[in-house]
Amino acid sequence: MRLSFTTISIFLSLIRAPGVVSQTGLAPKQFLNLPLGEVKPAGWLHDQLMVQTNGLAGHEHDFYDYVAETDWTGGSSYYSNLEEAGSYWFNGMVPNGVLANDATIQSQTQYFLDYVLDHQDSTGWLGPEVNTTKPRYLWGRYPFFFGAIQMVEANSSLAGRVVPALHTFVKLANTMLHNNGEGLEDWTNTRWEDFVMTLQWCLYDFYPDGNEELLLDTMQLLKSYGDPWEEVFKEEYFPKTAVENLTNPFPFLTWHGVNMAEGLKALPATYRFTHNQSDLDAASLGWDLLFQYHGRPSGIFAADEYLAGLEAARGTELCLVVETMFSGSYLYQVIGDPKFADRVERVAYNALPATLTGDMWSRQYLQQQNQIAAKNMNPDPFPTDGSYSNVFGLEPNYPCCTVNHPQGYPKFISNAFVTSPDKTSLVHVYLGPFSTQTTLADGNQVTVTVDTLYPFSDTLTTTIEAAGAFTYRVRIPSWVANGTISVNGAQAEAVSPSNGLHSVSVAAGTTTIVLNLPAEITLEPRPHGSVAVHRGPLHYAFDIARTQKVLAQNAQEARAVDLEFDATVPWQYALDTSSLRFQYSPPASGVLPSPVYDSGLPPMSISATACQIDWSVAGDTFASPPPTSPECTGPTTNITLWPFGATKLRIGEFPTVNLTA
Structure with missing residues (x-):
């Protein structure tokens, strides 16, 4: 459905009309996040964070033009004044430095x-x-605010300097907004929710300093001038195909992929000051529509600059990946629906590592589900982004993902545990190797250590030390089949989650919990009769063997290279889905390879019987849509599917054949 310009103008004038007053104060969230530093990675996830720290992310300040110290202090870059790159870098490297305990990054x-x-x-x-x-x-400062808030969380002594500076800025911003929306432009109007979250997360909830009325007024002003996400996420307006040939009835940047990923936070943030259930309902529906019409088996959605539909050769931007993870964590904390946590975990263990080289020195701008080459593409499958977009490099296409991607793993880690609003219970949200030390209600000091190779294992052993009794809750993902739990060596019992969480009454002292969370191999229907293969949180793909060619090398940092990958083996396979078998070879040492997300390194795989088929290629760079009802052109063979995140060239959506007839 299309709206006329007049209709849009009337609608926007109505939502921007003054006089709509919210209920008093902010509505509570379902869960409270723990301060930065109270949740830490362990095991293979700690190693993955260290790979990031020792890779491109941890060295950008040393050499990368947009964020190197000489640039942002000397003003030689457009980005030097917090317009984008400096704020992005700061937002990601603050939690990276704290969680990696890296003194250089912290400095x-x-x-x-x-x-x-x-x-x-x-x-x-x-x-x-x-x-x-x-x-x-205003917008370029929003990611800086997120970084500053995290620094205060990690070191409360900074509040005395940071908080007054933020309040002073808010007073100015409020005046600007009252002055007919001064300080706003297209990006600011679309990403207003980030400023609202700053006003809530740091100032109103913890350091209001008597400015509650001003803070609420600023939130309402930002909402009134901002793009109308509650309308964008209505089913009658939401785009159900790739959007390059559609007319957006709302401001055009709402269909921009990264804006959409950030905009997912807008309505839960709005709910906190409106108290309207309709805001939460619209946010939940928007999430579902986004993944129904643009979702990927890797957990993320497609937008090669703008929403790109379901075709496997279309792209997903790396910035979009990490922003969706952050938004999903916030949605879960406000609404409490486990679907948000399930998807964030899928994204973290599939889409995020898939778009980085194993050593994390090179990254893509766009990843593809079916990616048969990473090179300067001719022709280019992306209507808006350039032909260099799927190269693994320092800054293919645009530099934003270089400075923004490091927030992905640290914020995933920081949000892995939350508490109930009254702090009587601790909730383990994202499964994996973590530890946390926190203080619950009545001064109850609690330490939790999770020993696991998950998602590269089905078993998690959790040890809890508590000064007093409390309720421990752990998320049981929707893909678990016949999961069991054993407490303090007792006989294992079936897990019985309520709204996705299994509760355990923990006594003072030491408690040991063993979870076994197996899953079945499942198939996800995809366009053209193709399928995607899953087991548990991991999506599986055919890892295409490749050659590697260095296209460019940074003059100051030799490890920062642009890489071209080309296939060296056939990839045109159809699967007999009845043949899929799960294979698991746990490491004898109990330690996964470092890095684990590279070809042939994960301990899990799925074997499949397949045959080669006719499957055309567009130019020499991307696969055409999977053929429907293909016929074998060669003999039956066995192939291996690997976790999607470990593949850099891949087929993730397969045609099918029946090879048993």
Whole structure:
């Protein structure tokens, strides 16, 4: 359905009309996140964070033009004044530095924080503003706010400096917004929810300093000027195919992939000051529509700049991946529906590692479900993004993902545990190797250690040390079949989750919990009669053997390279889905390879009987849609499917054949 320009104008004037007053205060969330540093990675996940720290993310400050210290202090870059790259880098590297306990990164982020606060001018604007005549736009500072909040969480002594600076900025921003929306432009109007979250997460909830009325007024102003996500997420307006040939009835950037990923936070953030259940209902529906019409078996959705439908050769941006993970964590904490946590876990263990080289020195701008080459593409399957978009490199297509992607793993880790609002219970949300130390209600000091190879194992052993009794809850994913739990060596019993969570009454002292969470191999229907293969949280794909060619190398950092990958083996296979068999070879040492997300390294795989088929290629760079009802053109053979995140060239959506007839 299309709306006329007049209809849109009337609608926007109505939602921006003053006088709509929310109920008093902010509505509570279903769960509270723990402060940065209270949840830490262990085992293979800690190693994965260290690979990131030792890779591109941890070294950008040393050499990368957009965030190297000499650039952002000297003003030689457009991004130097918190327009984008500096804020993105800070937002990701603050939690990276804390969780990796990396003194160098912590020193860099502290210096960055101090520099920005030192350059706050007399009006309240957070600096620096260097060599630019550009108008003051609000959005570029939002990721900086997220980083500053996390620094306060990790070190409360910083609150005395950070919080007054934020309040001063909010007073200025409120004045600007009352001045006919000064400081707003297309990106700010679309990403307004990030500022609202800042006003809630740090200031109103923890450091209001008597400014509650001003904070609520600023939230309402941002919402009134911002793009109308409650309308974008209505089924009658939501795009059900790739959008390049559609007309957006709302501001055009709402169908932009990263904006959509960030916009998922808008309505839960709105709910907190409106108290309207309709906001939560619209957020939940929007999530479902997005993945129904644009979703990927890897857990993420497709947008090669704009929403791209279901075809396997269309792309997904790396920024979109990490922003969806952050939004999904927030949605779960506000709404409590386990579907959000299930999907974030899938994204973290599939889509995120798939778009990075194993050593994390090179990244893609766009990943594909069926990706038969990573090179300068001719022709280009992406209507908006450039032909270099799926190369693994320093900054293919746009630089934003280089500085933004490091938030993915750290924020996933930080949100792996939450508490109930009254802090009487602790909830283990994302399954994997973690530890946490926190204080629950009545000063109950609790330590939890989770020993597991999950998702590369079905078993998790959790040891809890508690000063007093409390309720421990653990998420049981929707894909678990016949899961069991044993407490303190007792006979294992079937898990019995309520709203996705299994509860255990924990006594003071030491409690040991053993979870066994097996899963069946499942098939997901995909376009053209193709299927995707899953087991548990992992999506499986055919890993295409490849050659590697260095296309470019950074002059200052030799490890920062652009890589071209080309297939060296046939990939045109159809599967007999009745032949799929799960294979597991746990490491004898109990330790996974480092890095684990690279060809042939995960201990899990799925064997399949297949045959080669006719499957055309567009140019020499991307696979055409999987053929429907194909016939074998060669003999039956056995192939192996590997976890999607470990593949860099792959087939993740397969045609099918019956080879048993």
